[in-house]
Amino acid sequence: MYAHGGRRTKAEQDAATVEIGYALVSAAFAAAVLFGAVAGPTFLFDLPHPVSTVLLGLGTTVAPVVFMARVISVLVRFQQSARPGRPGRTDPDS
Incomplete structure (x- = not known):
């Protein structure tokens, strides 16, 4: 995730920004739909x-919980996908 001695590249910064935006928008949509349904x-x-x-x-009560759960799940999934794999091993998902 970090290149050049621990600094993020511009592409990594942009990817993180887009992912944060996606997490917030999709979480707001999910919370609004759930609030409307309940x-x-x-x-x-x-x-x-x-x-x-x-x-x-x-x-x-439930809408903010769903909002936070969605934001956390999207960002954790992004962080896990950004981790480099173990060298010399193949990834079964690739």
Whole structure:
């Protein structure tokens, strides 16, 4: 991942920037879809107050968890793919 004595190349910096952007955008989309699926019926239907309160609370609790899980999973996967393989060994995924 680091070339030239520990410094990142411009291509490595650009790849990391793109991956961070992808992680944030895809996580925001996933969280929004999940919030809409869980809390959406509250806005569409006339539900009893306790049910709507539970759905809104569940949506606002689960959406940030999904957001963070998505960001972490994308960035960890990127970091693992950027690690150089062991010299002299072939990678079964290649």
